[in-house]
Amino acid sequence: MTRRAEPFPLRVYYEDTDFSGAVYHARYLHFFERGRTEALRALGIDQSRLFAAAGGPQLFVVRRMTIEYHRPARMDDLLLVETTVAAITGARIAMRQRLLRDGNTIAEAELELGFLVRGRPARVPAEIAAALALITKG
Amino acid sequence: MTRRAEPFPLRVYYEDTDFSGAVYHARYLHFFERGRTEALRALGIDQSRLFAAAGGPQLFVVRRMTIEYHRPARMDDLLLVETTVAAITGARIAMRQRLLRDGNTIAEAELELGFLVRGRPARVPAEIAAALALITKG
Amino acid sequence: MTRRAEPFPLRVYYEDTDFSGAVYHARYLHFFERGRTEALRALGIDQSRLFAAAGGPQLFVVRRMTIEYHRPARMDDLLLVETTVAAITGARIAMRQRLLRDGNTIAEAELELGFLVRGRPARVPAEIAAALALITKG
Amino acid sequence: MTRRAEPFPLRVYYEDTDFSGAVYHARYLHFFERGRTEALRALGIDQSRLFAAAGGPQLFVVRRMTIEYHRPARMDDLLLVETTVAAITGARIAMRQRLLRDGNTIAEAELELGFLVRGRPARVPAEIAAALALITKG
Numbered sequence: 001m002t003r004r005a006e007p008f009p010l011r012v013y014y015e016d017t018d019f020s021g022a023v024y025h026a027r028y029l030h031f032f033e034r035g036r037t038e039a040l041r042a043l044g045i046d047q048s049r050l051f052a053a054a055g056g057p058q059l060f061v062v063r064r065m066t067i068e069y070h071r072p073a074r075m076d077d078l079l080l081v082e083t084t085v086a087a088i089t090g091a092r093i094a095m096r097q098r099l100l101r102d103g104n105t106i107a108e109a110e111l112e113l114g115f116l117v118r119g120r121p122a123r124v125p126a127e128i129a130a131a132l133a134l135i136t137k138g
Numbered sequence: 139m140t141r142r143a144e145p146f147p148l149r150v151y152y153e154d155t156d157f158s159g160a161v162y163h164a165r166y167l168h169f170f171e172r173g174r175t176e177a178l179r180a181l182g183i184d185q186s187r188l189f190a191a192a193g194g195p196q197l198f199v200v201r202r203m204t205i206e207y208h209r210p211a212r213m214d215d216l217l218l219v220e221t222t223v224a225a226i227t228g229a230r231i232a233m234r235q236r237l238l239r240d241g242n243t244i245a246e247a248e249l250e251l252g253f254l255v256r257g258r259p260a261r262v263p264a265e266i267a268a269a270l271a272l273i274t275k276g
Numbered sequence: 277m278t279r280r281a282e283p284f285p286l287r288v289y290y291e292d293t294d295f296s297g298a299v300y301h302a303r304y305l306h307f308f309e310r311g312r313t314e315a316l317r318a319l320g321i322d323q324s325r326l327f328a329a330a331g332g333p334q335l336f337v338v339r340r341m342t343i344e345y346h347r348p349a350r351m352d353d354l355l356l357v358e359t360t361v362a363a364i365t366g367a368r369i370a371m372r373q374r375l376l377r378d379g380n381t382i383a384e385a386e387l388e389l390g391f392l393v394r395g396r397p398a399r400v401p402a403e404i405a406a407a408l409a410l411i412t413k414g
Numbered sequence: 415m416t417r418r419a420e421p422f423p424l425r426v427y428y429e430d431t432d433f434s435g436a437v438y439h440a441r442y443l444h445f446f447e448r449g450r451t452e453a454l455r456a457l458g459i460d461q462s463r464l465f466a467a468a469g470g471p472q473l474f475v476v477r478r479m480t481i482e483y484h485r486p487a488r489m490d491d492l493l494l495v496e497t498t499v500a501a502i503t504g505a506r507i508a509m510r511q512r513l514l515r516d517g518n519t520i521a522e523a524e525l526e527l528g529f530l531v532r533g534r535p536a537r538v539p540a541e542i543a544a545a546l547a548l549i550t551k552g
Binding site for chain 4: 287289290291306309310313317322323324327350351352
């Protein structure tokens with residue numbers, strides 16, 4: 001099955017903008033990260049619980065990210081974050097994300113995430129891999 | 139009439155936390171600011187439109203703020219921001235805000251805002267003052 | 277002896293500004309926090325070492341802060357942070373900080389800090405209190 | 415001539431970290447941006463002056479960025495940002511940046527910047543191109 005995570009809506013606030021009048025370029029990474037957190041949450045994956053896991057902290061980390069900026073976002077904009085898993089291989093997860101405003105692409109990202117257990121790269125646990133497979137575009 | 143702005147819900151994300159495990163103390167100001175922006179929006183006051191006003195930029199600025207931190211907020215917390223206007227006098231607006239989690243106060247703020255037109259202190263326009271009066275606690 | 281911590285210089289970057297053209301009001305808390313961190317470091321107090329202490333994490337937390345905004349800071353500004361300890365009483369430290377540009381006060385803060393050991397309020401350890409006494413204004 | 419901009423030193427503060435204990439992944443973009451701003455400043459290019467240019471705002475924008483995260487940076491780390499121009503072609507500038515700690519690479523970035531005049535893509539002005547050529551790796 002190919003399912004996309006429900007797009008996640010967010011609003012642009014004062015804090016997100018810079019003196020050029022547009023959203024500061026690093027803030028898009030916050031937006032994408034909120035989108036990933038909500039996509040994981042919708043799949044039943046709670047990052048604060050993973051971090052507090054009995055066997056030691058488990059967490060996702062960004063290894064590599066390419067971001068393309070197509071249009072500036074601005075104060076008060078209402079945006080949507082789309083999150084798709086492209087592939088899961090061992091300790092690596094490939095994701096694609098898009099930030100949209102009124103159907104137009106504001107920014108796009110390709111990411112490679114790693115999974116860490118007690119600070120070391122580890123295979124993505126089976127139940128997490130199975131959950132992510134639900135939003136994997138085949 | 140005494141009416142409070144609808145409490146504004148927000149989620150704590152990775153970006154909001156610091157290495158101590160709790161939310162970074164400056165982020166609470168972001169949360170309060172989002173609460174004010176949404177309280178204004180609910181009253182029909184759009185800050186990006188004010189800033190683009192024909193007669194030159196109009197904006198609210200924080201003059202003075204006292205913030206009390208009662209309990210740490212943490213990753214994944216769901217919080218509510220309450221915003222009340224305490225008084226409006228000429229170019230100054232006094233506000234009170236609370237940040238709540240499950241009915242418990244996380245942080246409280248008392249603010250004095252100014253209103254600027256083309257960079258200069260100015261009286262709060264009558265229609266804005268009238269709108270703010272709707273969430274003024276008498 | 278009354279000694280002030282060496283003022284700490286910092287530069288305003290894109291990230292610090294918002295669409296109004298000035299520095300975002302929450303960023304001043306970052307500037308003050310950097311100033312406190314550098315004042316502590318100059319006194320031999322290393323916060324990452326405190327957090328990794330053998331007996332469990334030790335850290336300073338902000339309990340209460342009043343900040344007054346006098347003038348806007350802007351992109352490329354070179355600012356100075358002044359940090360003074362006003363009093364140390366048990367688990368509480370009162371501090372005063374000023375942010376200056378060319379000798380003019382941009383913002384001022386009064387803070388009450390707490391000290392936590394393993395997440396609980398604790399007396400400021402004697403050697404930290406002694407170090408802070410060096411920048412206490414009597 | 416092939417010259418590199420002087421590496422720019424910066425310190426990691428509380429604000430830069432997240433609850434995982436390391437620097438939040440979006441903060442590296444702030445560090446790189448500070449490095450670019452200081453590289454430009456060293457070449458006599460002042461971004462706040464460009465933005466206030468008589469003929470309308472001139473600014474650099476990030477069009478595309480690939481960032482690789484090699485090692486986590488942590489609270490109190492002292493880092494260096496290296497900035498090199500790879501190529502300038504019309505309205506596009508290709509840059510490479512590295513973030514180093516004690517000679518080890520923390521993160522690397524490849525960027526494509528655009529130049530905007532009054533919000534529209536424009537050729538990089540000759541004197542800016544000439545200045546950037548000084549830190550272009552041929």
